[in-house]
Amino acid sequence: MDQKKRIAAAVVIIAALAGAILAVESFRRGGTLYRTFIPGGFSSACVPVFMDAAEIGRFCEADSAKLKKFGFTDKAERKIQQGWFLRDVILLYADEKNLSPETRVTVASESRNKKADLTWRDVAERKNMIILGMSKQGRLKLVSIMKGLDYREQWVQEVDRIEVAR
Amino acid sequence: MKEKYFSTFQLFLLAFFAALIVVAKIALHLPLQLSGHSGIFWMAIIIVSSRVVPKPGAASLVGLTSGIMAAFLGLGDLGALNTLLSYSMAGVGADLALILLRDPENYFCAALAGVFGHMAKFMVKWIFGMIAGAPAGFVALGLAKALAGYILFGALGGFLGALTLRALRRAGFFTYLMEKK
Numbered sequence: 001m002d003q004k005k006r007i008a009a010a011v012v013i014i015a016a017l018a019g020a021i022l023a024v025e026s027f028r029r030g031g032t033l034y035r036t037f038i039p040g041g042f043s044s045a046c047v048p049v050f051m052d053a054a055e056i057g058r059f060c061e062a063d064s065a066k067l068k069k070f071g072f073t074d075k076a077e078r079k080i081q082q083g084w085f086l087r088d089v090i091l092l093y094a095d096e097k098n099l100s101p102e103t104r105v106t107v108a109s110e111s112r113n114k115k116a117d118l119t120w121r122d123v124a125e126r127k128n129m130i131i132l133g134m135s136k137q138g139r140l141k142l143v144s145i146m147k148g149l150d151y152r153e154q155w156v157q158e159v160d161r162i163e164v165a166r
Numbered sequence: 167m168k169e170k171y172f173s174t175f176q177l178f179l180l181a182f183f184a185a186l187i188v189v190a191k192i193a194l195h196l197p198l199q200l201s202g203h204s205g206i207f208w209m210a211i212i213i214v215s216s217r218v219v220p221k222p223g224a225a226s227l228v229g230l231t232s233g234i235m236a237a238f239l240g241l242g243d244l245g246a247l248n249t250l251l252s253y254s255m256a257g258v259g260a261d262l263a264l265i266l267l268r269d270p271e272n273y274f275c276a277a278l279a280g281v282f283g284h285m286a287k288f289m290v291k292w293i294f295g296m297i298a299g300a301p302a303g304f305v306a307l308g309l310a311k312a313l314a315g316y317i318l319f320g321a322l323g324g325f326l327g328a329l330t331l332r333a334l335r336r337a338g339f340f341t342y343l344m345e346k347k
Binding site (some may be wrong): 003006007010011013014017018021022024028147 | 275285
């Protein structure tokens with residue numbers, strides 16, 4: 001094989017490697033390829049909702065259809081964050097009479113080892129925009145514009161548990 | 167008696183290049199906020215080492231040795247194992263590329279070998295980031311941009327290596343080496 005062919009082969013190998021890395025990453029992070037091959041919607045299991053340690057329901061894709069979507073534009077990346085009010089999700093399974101302003105609401109992700117501790121007062125206030133949005137991968141994420149929960153680092157991605165403690 | 171693959175003099179040279187990589191990593195900083203910009207230094211050194219000791223495995227040994235030194239010095243942002251593997255793979259990648267491309271004094275071959283080596287280092291960091299779940303800096307900045315940076319600076323490093331090798335040849339360094347060997 002002459003030098004030109006060897007150089008051409010090397011260029012092809014580099015292009016293939018770079019393409020493979022970008023393709024894998026696109027799938028992993030829910031990019032264009034992921035969205036092309038895997039249709040949207042809740043791709044993960046339903047998220048259990050607990051009240052005082054007892055499971056009172058599971059929030060699934062079918063349940064989300066009963067709720068109205070809201071959204072806001074996040075200040076860091078100027079992206080629209082859309083989803084369902086956490087308040088509305090909880091009220092699908094819990095009676096509002098049982099919830100006081102001081103009731104604790106915890107939204108957690110075991111896989112990310114993250115959680116957000118909130119009060120029902122915060123959650124019930126619609127202007128706080130405490131929303132369960134959906135990531136590109138079809139996983140729920142807690143987003144908000146409320147002070148103390150208005151940065152991406154404070155949001156909870158891959159939510160797998162919602163807990164209400166009176 | 168069976169002849170050793172690398173002579174003592176060659177091992178000394180390779181150790182010197184390995185130390186040079188670590189020193190370059192610590193001392194030389196380009197004011198560029200781009201991923202992989204340090205590759206311009208160390209891929210140049212790896213390419214030069216592969217011609218100064220013209221045996222397959224020379225670049226890998228330089229990578230491994232510099233990786234051990236860097237790991238002990240606490241360089242790198244994802245721990246000692248990541249540092250060791252990423253430095254080593256930069257050498258292994260360049261070595262594998264030079265098996266195909268052969269001539270590190272050719273500008274194209276050297277640049278491509280530099281890209282291979284630097285991409286191998288990138289892949290180690292990327293895989294570690296995936297396994298650990300803690301995104302490396304380049305993932306946060308955008309993987310495609312970071313990968314492009316690694317390819318560009320790997321190629322520049324390789325090209326710089328070829329320039330250095332040609333300068334060394336003109337200065338009679340390889341004739342000197344033949345006498346020393």
